[in-house]
Amino acid sequence: MNWPDLRYLGIVGRKGRIPNWFIFINNNFLSSSSSTLLLSSYFINSSFTLASPCLLDHTVKDYSFYPQWAINLDSATQTLSVGRVCITYKKQNSAIMSHWLPVSPSADERSYNPCPGCALNIPALSKKSAIKQRCNSEKCFFNITLSETVGYPTRNAKVFAAYLPITLSTSWSYATSLALVHLMNPPSTASFTLSPSVKDNLDDDVLPSSVQSLYTD
Known part of the structure; x- marks a missing residue:
């Protein structure tokens, strides 16, 4: 980190x-x-880590506006997206999420801009009253699956200034690494599998046979 x-x-x-x-x-x-x-x-083998993903607040009421910064994995395209989960539908295992883009491609990037609109955008979602009234800074909204989404580890939850970037507490690399570790070990009811390219990036490297002891501080 x-x-x-x-x-x-x-x-x-x-x-x-x-x-x-x-x-x-x-x-x-x-x-x-x-x-x-x-x-x-x-x-070090990932099984030795004590880090855990930041899960979404499950006390949120269905159909209520309660934005939470999150990371979503699209199982169809195998892509990660960052944004705010605005309205949840727990019974349908779905939610409406706004789309934000990192200011730069750096792994250390912590600042994000609201997406001006892309292929993910579903125009009808921005017309919902709660989103229309409270998400003036965001233009791109799409549907996500809750079981493929985890919270972004950050203390920053509110967006005030329109169209300006927001800086979250942790970097893209740290947040997405926690998300992928969690999503790589989904409950048995999950139906998706990660593509080989994603798995290759997360496979554990085997320590050389010469290593007899491992010390940590």
Whole structure:
């Protein structure tokens, strides 16, 4: 994780500069300068992680407007989308979600712009009264499946300024990694499978046979 992610989780102090030892790790142990992935020789099996995804608030009433930042996996296209789950229909396992796009393609990106409209957009959804009155900043809305959606780990939930980007608490790489780990292990009732390309990116690297002991701090 990058330093802002660690700050969000309360693992490091919320103020001050990024320390030199952390910069050293970035320069010597990551797969590239633009990535937050460790070199394969430093990978740890995902079963040892204590991280858990941020789930959506299940106390939300059906048909009520209650926006929650979330990440959705479209099982048909195998793509991840970020946005706000605005209205949920738990009995139908569905919801209406607004679509937001990262400001840049960087894995460390935390800022998102409202999508001006794309192939996902269903125009009729923006005409619903609750969305029309309270989502003036958003133009692109689509239907999602709740079982293919998890919450985005962030404290930022409200959108005030129209058409301006919003910065969430954690990066794209951290949020989507938690989402994929959760969605890779769905309940037995789920009917979708991830494409080989997505699986390849998440497969655990096997530690070399020379490794006899593993220490963590």
